[in-house]
Amino acid sequence: MNKTLNRPIRVLVAKVGLDGHDRGAKIxxxxxxxxxxxxxxxxxxxxxxxxxxxxxxxDVDAIGISILSGAHMTVFPKIIEIMKQKQVNDVLLTGGGIIPDGDIKKLKEMGVGELFAPGTTMVTIVDYIRDWVSTNRNF
Structure with a gap:
């Protein structure tokens, strides 16, 4: 059973690489x-x-990558590699953008959390982050 945290959840939202469109990330x-x-x-x-x-x-609980450039199969594995090198083992790596279903499956197998396509409701994203953090970082 998930418990409510006694502190705000901290999320880093990032745009990686040459992807210059950040309206979605700002939303x-x-x-x-x-x-x-x-x-x-x-x-x-x-x-x-x-x-x-x-x-x-x-000291974030989650990293959210917004990616529209098609570089997701480079960006996410590189972030995972660096997180492992720096022993960042208890932070959610999630994201969204234009990512084909087959690549989503591969990225999740590598350790990426849920990946959200355009049109996903904010309630879905908020609930996912809250549930993950309350289960995995309840301190």
Whole structure:
């Protein structure tokens, strides 16, 4: 049974690589804030290293990657690799954007959490993050 946290959930929202479209990421960040979460938005053109370092510095519960560029099969595995190197084992890596179903399956097998397609309701995303954090980081 999930328990309510006695603190706000902290989420890092990031755009990695040359993907220059961040309207969706900003909408997600605002919606997560509206749901009571603390959100750090890194802005455009981040590297996987910058994302993981920011997640460590900000002591986040979850990292959300917004990706529309088609580089998801490079970006997510690189972030996972860096998270393992830095022993970031208890932070949710999730995201969304334009990702084919077959690639979603492969990424989830590598350890990525849920990946959300355009049109997913904010309630679905908020509930997923809340449930994951309350189950895996309830401290």
């Amino acid at each position: 997600i960040a605002t919606s997560l804030r509206d749901a009571g979460m603390e959100v750090i938005y890194t802005g455009l053109r981040q590297t996987p290293e910058m994302v993981v370092n920011a997640a460590l510095q900000e």
